[in-house]
Amino acid sequence: MLHYTCDLCGQKVEERRFIARLEVYPSFDPDEITEEDLDNDNLSEISELLADMELTGELNLDSVEPKSFRFDLCRECCRSYVKDPLARHRLGRMRFSEN
């Protein structure tokens, strides 16, 4: 029998496994550069790239490449995941601590 571990808490998932799928892709033509792109302050994008580079060990300049994720979750983690799939509570906390 296959054993799975929860991708969030790392615990073994015995029987009730939940699968979360996530797809990210641009809804526009990635090759088209708009005036907005040029006006934008790209600092946050660059810091994202740097963080990504630390994780993967490589620099991925094409940050708009479609990505799909698949996570195995235990019941507990699935419950909290569906409440906040984008982890917005973490962003909220960060903003609060800045004040």
Ligand SMILES: [Zn+2]
């Ligand atoms: Zn879990």
